[in-house]
Amino acid sequence: MSSVAKEWREIPGRYNLQGTKCEHCGKIFFPSRSFCPACRRAGIGKMKEVKLDRHGEVYSFSVIHEAPECNNMQKPYAVAMIKNREGVLISGQLVDVDLDKIEIGMPVRAVLRKLDADGAAGVIHYGFKFVPDN
Amino acid sequence: MRDVAIIGIGATKFGELWDKSFRSIGIEAGMKAIEDANLSGDEIDGLFIGNMSAGRFINQQHVDALVADYSGMATNHIPATRVEAGGASGGVAFREAVMAVASGLHETVMVGGAEKMTDLDDASINSVMDATADAEWEAGMGITLASNYAMIARRMIHDKMATREEIASVAVNSHFHGELNPGAQFRKGIPLDTVLKSGPVATPLGVFDCAPITDGAAAVILCPLKDAKKHTDKYVKVAAVAQASDTLALFQRDSITEFKATQAAAKRAYEMAGIKAHDINFAEIHDDYTVAGVMALQDLGFYKKGEAGKAFLNGETHFDSGKIAINTSGGLKARGYPIGAAGVAQIVEVTEQLRNEAGKRQVKGAKYGLAQSVGGNGSAVTVSIMEAI
Ligand SMILES: [Zn+2]
Numbered sequence: 001m002s003s004v005a006k007e008w009r010e011i012p013g014r015y016n017l018q019g020t021k022c023e024h025c026g027k028i029f030f031p032s033r034s035f036c037p038a039c040r041r042a043g044i045g046k047m048k049e050v051k052l053d054r055h056g057e058v059y060s061f062s063v064i065h066e067a068p069e070c071n072n073m074q075k076p077y078a079v080a081m082i083k084n085r086e087g088v089l090i091s092g093q094l095v096d097v098d099l100d101k102i103e104i105g106m107p108v109r110a111v112l113r114k115l116d117a118d119g120a121a122g123v124i125h126y127g128f129k130f131v132p133d134n
Numbered sequence: 135m136r137d138v139a140i141i142g143i144g145a146t147k148f149g150e151l152w153d154k155s156f157r158s159i160g161i162e163a164g165m166k167a168i169e170d171a172n173l174s175g176d177e178i179d180g181l182f183i184g185n186m187s188a189g190r191f192i193n194q195q196h197v198d199a200l201v202a203d204y205s206g207m208a209t210n211h212i213p214a215t216r217v218e219a220g221g222a223s224g225g226v227a228f229r230e231a232v233m234a235v236a237s238g239l240h241e242t243v244m245v246g247g248a249e250k251m252t253d254l255d256d257a258s259i260n261s262v263m264d265a266t267a268d269a270e271w272e273a274g275m276g277i278t279l280a281s282n283y284a285m286i287a288r289r290m291i292h293d294k295m296a297t298r299e300e301i302a303s304v305a306v307n308s309h310f311h312g313e314l315n316p317g318a319q320f321r322k323g324i325p326l327d328t329v330l331k332s333g334p335v336a337t338p339l340g341v342f343d344c345a346p347i348t349d350g351a352a353a354v355i356l357c358p359l360k361d362a363k364k365h366t367d368k369y370v371k372v373a374a375v376a377q378a379s380d381t382l383a384l385f386q387r388d389s390i391t392e393f394k395a396t397q398a399a400a401k402r403a404y405e406m407a408g409i410k411a412h413d414i415n416f417a418e419i420h421d422d423y424t425v426a427g428v429m430a431l432q433d434l435g436f437y438k439k440g441e442a443g444k445a446f447l448n449g450e451t452h453f454d455s456g457k458i459a460i461n462t463s464g465g466l467k468a469r470g471y472p473i474g475a476a477g478v479a480q481i482v483e484v485t486e487q488l489r490n491e492a493g494k495r496q497v498k499g500a501k502y503g504l505a506q507s508v509g510g511n512g513s514a515v516t517v518s519i520m521e522a523i
Contacts, residue, residue, distance in 0.1 A: 010270060030386075059289070060286070060289040061288060062338075062339075065334040066278070066280065067276070068260045069261060071276045079285070089387075091384070093277075104288070104289070
């Protein structure tokens with residue numbers, strides 16, 4: 001179970017792929033960080049919110065056959081690590097795809113989808129998933 | 135800092151111990167260690183407990199107090215501390231205890247590790263495990279701990295750092311040794327095909343690429359090296375304890391086919407012990423997933439990148455190969471993986487080996503044994519080195 005407030009806090013990242021860019025060293029982080037692990041003190045006050053490019057390619061992937069209860073209905077389903085056009089790695093589910101045809105290097109883009117829900121009357125979680133980008 | 139010795143060890147059998155409770159296995163391991171060290175129990179002035187998730191597995195928090203109480207030490211009012219670091223809980227608890235004795239703050243300390251997993255159903259156990267990855271940005275997205283390791287394996291195969299067969303052979307090696315360990319959960323060797331053809335968990339990894347669900351506990355007793363002889367002739371020196379961290383989420387690293395936390399902890403450990411990687415005679419590594427075993431041998435500096443998988447496949451990692459023996463206990467895969475106990479159980483195995491008490495799986499003439507304990511997908515790692523005296 002999760003609270004509405006918890007979901008609401010995650011919206012910028014989950015809906016809009018919002019991360020942060022350190023204007024001291026130029027590195028982009030996803031999800032958002034308030035501290036640059038490369039610059040540390042020198043990066044304080046220089047972390048700027050940015051929306052990530054939604055397009056990228058599969059860096060690695062796996063088809064999940066054993067999942068926790070909340071994802072049981074979806075089995076088997078694919079997850080992937082995506083390298084976006086800015087070179088940032090992002091992990092998420094890969095949907096609307098033939099599970100046998102996924103391969104490293106495949107072009108994909110992020111879309112907004114329902115992730116799961118806390119029971120019939122509970123909070124519905126939305127967030128990004130990736131789909132093939134042909 | 136003063137040198138520290140291990141003067142007593144104890145462990146329960148690992149497996150599905152349905153007739154035993156968390157407190158009973160914890161006490162069993164602890165009592166064995168006290169007996170092994172020839173202590174009355176009154177000498178112990180500190181207690182460290184490695185435990186990952188009793189709160190979710192058995193609905194009991196505050197297990198430091200529970201263990202202190204039921205081991206009869208609460209009435210001595212000694213400090214008891216519970217340590218949680220995902221799968222590295224046991225390894226970190228051991229390091230905390232060594233620091234306590236080395237610093238002079240404590241004289242005789244017990245480190246226990248315990249986890250009771252089989253009281254919970256499988257799907258719930260998976261969700262506890264997955265919570266050691268990033269709950270918001272990995273688990274919350276449907277990513278499991280196993281699928282993260284699977285993505286590492288896929289990328290490793292893609293980059294020609296290992297073949298699927300080489301990765302699978304990590305489990306074959308662990309089962310080969312598990313058959314020789316009376317305390318192991320699985321006492322049966324397996325052929326490579328059994329791993330390759332096992333049902334998929336997260337492709338390309340199958341059931342036999344994953345460590346099992348296990349109940350078990352382990353304990354060790356530490357004191358200053360200069361005092362070890364007062365208690366026993368069978369003691370080993372703690373030559374190094376090192377720990378390192380990395381990002382919680384796997385996808386936030388520059389490389390996913392190596393664990394920089396293992397590399398950093400290993401470097402610190404070798405410096406502390408004053409030795410090199412090639413001085414190590416045998417190692418207990420964290421093979422919760424087979425691919426982690428391949429990475430471990432490379433990150434610990436035993437093999438070059440791309441060479442570790444071959445070593446497993448060729449059987450160079452066997453106890454009697456004359457090379458670095460790996461997971462003579464059966465590792466997490468065959469000995470079993472009671473999460474918080476695993477890192478302490480590794481120390482028990484290393485000590486048994488250095489005391490020449492490992493029976494059919496004994497590594498001959500070993501001077502240095504290493505233990506590597508890993509939390510999550512390499513976000514916390516400890517590397518400890520023990521030396522025969
Ligand atoms: Zn920076």
